[in-house]
Amino acid sequence: MNSQAYKLRGPPIGLSLVYPHLPSSSALHGGTKLLITGGIVEAYRRLFLFLVRSIVDRFCITVSFDEEDPMYNWLLYWLSRRPVWRKARDLEVTTRHYGLEASQSAHPWLPPREDTRDTGREMSYLPRADKTYHMWYKRHLMLVSRRMKSPVSSFNRSEYLHIRIIAFSHRVLGDLLEEARAEYKTAKENVISVWASNNLNNWINITSNPKRAIQTIILDPGVKEMLLEDAHEFLNSQPWYAARGIPFRRGYLLYGAPGSGKSSLIQSIAGELGLDVYIITLSRSGLDDNSLYELIGGLPKRCIALMEDIDAAFKQGITRDLPPHNVPKGEEDGVAASMPPLIPEPSHFDPRVTLSGLLNALDGIGAQEGRILFATTNNFSALDPALRRPGRMDVHVEFKLASKYQAGELFKCFYMPSGGDGRDNMNDIEKECSEELAVQFSGIIPDRRLSMASLQGYLMRYKELGGKDEEHVEVEASR
Numbered sequence: 001m002n003s004q005a006y007k008l009r010g011p012p013i014g015l016s017l018v019y020p021h022l023p024s025s026s027a028l029h030g031g032t033k034l035l036i037t038g039g040i041v042e043a044y045r046r047l048f049l050f051l052v053r054s055i056v057d058r059f060c061i062t063v064s065f066d067e068e069d070p071m072y073n074w075l076l077y078w079l080s081r082r083p084v085w086r087k088a089r090d091l092e093v094t095t096r097h098y099g100l101e102a103s104q105s106a107h108p109w110l111p112p113r114e115d116t117r118d119t120g121r122e123m124s125y126l127p128r129a130d131k132t133y134h135m136w137y138k139r140h141l142m143l144v145s146r147r148m149k150s151p152v153s154s155f156n157r158s159e160y161l162h163i164r165i166i167a168f169s170h171r172v173l174g175d176l177l178e179e180a181r182a183e184y185k186t187a188k189e190n191v192i193s194v195w196a197s198n199n200l201n202n203w204i205n206i207t208s209n210p211k212r213a214i215q216t217i218i219l220d221p222g223v224k225e226m227l228l229e230d231a232h233e234f235l236n237s238q239p240w241y242a243a244r245g246i247p248f249r250r251g252y253l254l255y256g257a258p259g260s261g262k263s264s265l266i267q268s269i270a271g272e273l274g275l276d277v278y279i280i281t282l283s284r285s286g287l288d289d290n291s292l293y294e295l296i297g298g299l300p301k302r303c304i305a306l307m308e309d310i311d312a313a314f315k316q317g318i319t320r321d322l323p324p325h326n327v328p329k330g331e332e333d334g335v336a337a338s339m340p341p342l343i344p345e346p347s348h349f350d351p352r353v354t355l356s357g358l359l360n361a362l363d364g365i366g367a368q369e370g371r372i373l374f375a376t377t378n379n380f381s382a383l384d385p386a387l388r389r390p391g392r393m394d395v396h397v398e399f400k401l402a403s404k405y406q407a408g409e410l411f412k413c414f415y416m417p418s419g420g421d422g423r424d425n426m427n428d429i430e431k432e433c434s435e436e437l438a439v440q441f442s443g444i445i446p447d448r449r450l451s452m453a454s455l456q457g458y459l460m461r462y463k464e465l466g467g468k469d470e471e472h473v474e475v476e477a478s479r
């Protein structure tokens with residue numbers, strides 16, 4: 001009994017082997033003993049942690065989702081709709097929209113709010129950052145935490161979602177992701193997400209716009225149908241491209257009059273194809289050839305890349321070569337070098353995209369397969385022929401000022417009963433009346449002299465008159 005008690009109080013097994021060999025001086029003896037005890041305790045601690053980690057690795061699936069990854073939005077949206085938050089005491093209430101329209105992302109457990117005009121956004125509940133929550137998914141315990149990648153004080157804070165599921169099979173994780181994706185996709189049916197790059201060259205979901213019905217875009221007959229069919233056909237012909245070794249990419253150049261519907265049509269096509277729009281702003285500060293290459297390489301497999309007013313970027317920032325202040329001293333033209341510079345030297349180095357950098361990014365090795373590029377310009381001739389050539393811009397469509405046909409169709413579009421299916425809700429007399437007024441309106445509008453945007457602006461001013469005051473139209477159109 002006594003010897004048992006001694007054993008329990010005695011040093012750990014490792015220590016009893018080492019103590020007899022310690023030096024005889026009592027101070028030294030005590031210090032060394034302490035050191036060795038500490039070392040052995042630490043070794044036991046590490047061993048324990050190692051065993052715990054091995055068990056956790058064996059029985060748990062651990063995954064992280066980066067904020068920049070679209071899956072992050074799926075999961076956050078999915079999480080925000082779980083009933084678990086009804087009972088949680090420590091939460092974050094947010095107006096985040098997860099790349100969705102506000103009304104879609106509203107938390108199902110919050111009382112509905114009638115008026116969201118003050119914020120324009122609905123609230124939802126989320127797990128608080130740096131706190132771990134327990135929840136059940138298909139009878140598997142799941143630990144969820146949102147963690148910060150960068151320090152809290154840092155300006156560019158970014159986070160990731162950390163999920164640990166106690167399960168042997170990966171199927172649970174697959175089911176979870178599939179469920180989150182499906183829920184997100186359903187919520188996203190009526191919106192298109194718009195992405196832009198930040199200064200760190202990451203794609204950020206900046207907003208979500210409601211889809212615009214293609215019927216509300218009024219172009220000359222056949223134009224939008226041709227574009228939509230072409231894009232549809234492209235997306236369905238990957239094997240055809242692969243079999244012929246042609247890069248699976250398609251570029252559309254929409255050029256012409258301002259306010260003629262270029263951007264509106266792109267938004268509408270994105271909605272029809274169910275693709276997100278990624279805006280590439282060539283004049284973004286800090287964007288140079290390398291970062292543009294990286295940015296285009298980082299586009300998702302199926303998306304619409306949009307470069308608006310590509311000619312403006314060309315005038316302001318893009319050059320065929322590097323800017324003159326980058327030319328090494330002594331290599332400039334002799335006469336020009338001796339003259340004082342007309343434009344003051346920039347005080348700091350401002351990286352810029354060169355034309356060759358843009359061309360390489362569009363169809364270089366790193367360019368993403370499956371993407372559709374839409375570029376718009378008001379000045380077709382300002383674009384370098386290399387940029388316009390097939391392979392980079394395969395389809396060119398000119399947008400002109402409004403034709404009489406467009407004016408008439410816009411008129412009908414404006415004065416059809418709102419809500420529901422528009423013209424289908426009209427009775428025969430109303431339809432006839434609206435046709436007649438539309439003919440009168442288009443008869444007054446001069447052909448190809450006014451933009452669709454200005455006609456829209458005009459009709460907006462008289463939308464209350466319901467299209468019955470043709471005298472106004474006549475007066476305005478004659479101006």
Ligand SMILES: Nc1ncnc2c1ncn2[C@@H]1O[C@H](COP(=O)(O)OP(=O)(O)OP(=O)(O)O)[C@@H](O)[C@H]1O
Nearest residue numbers: 216217218219258259260261262263264452453456
């Ligand atoms: N063809 C059209 N059909 C219907 N609406 C149009 C059309 N063209 C222009 N609009 C209206 O005019 C406004 C401006 O259109 P949009 O921005 O699409 O023109 P844009 O050609 O892209 O102009 P810009 O070249 O100046 O960027 C939008 O509100 C849109 O509703």
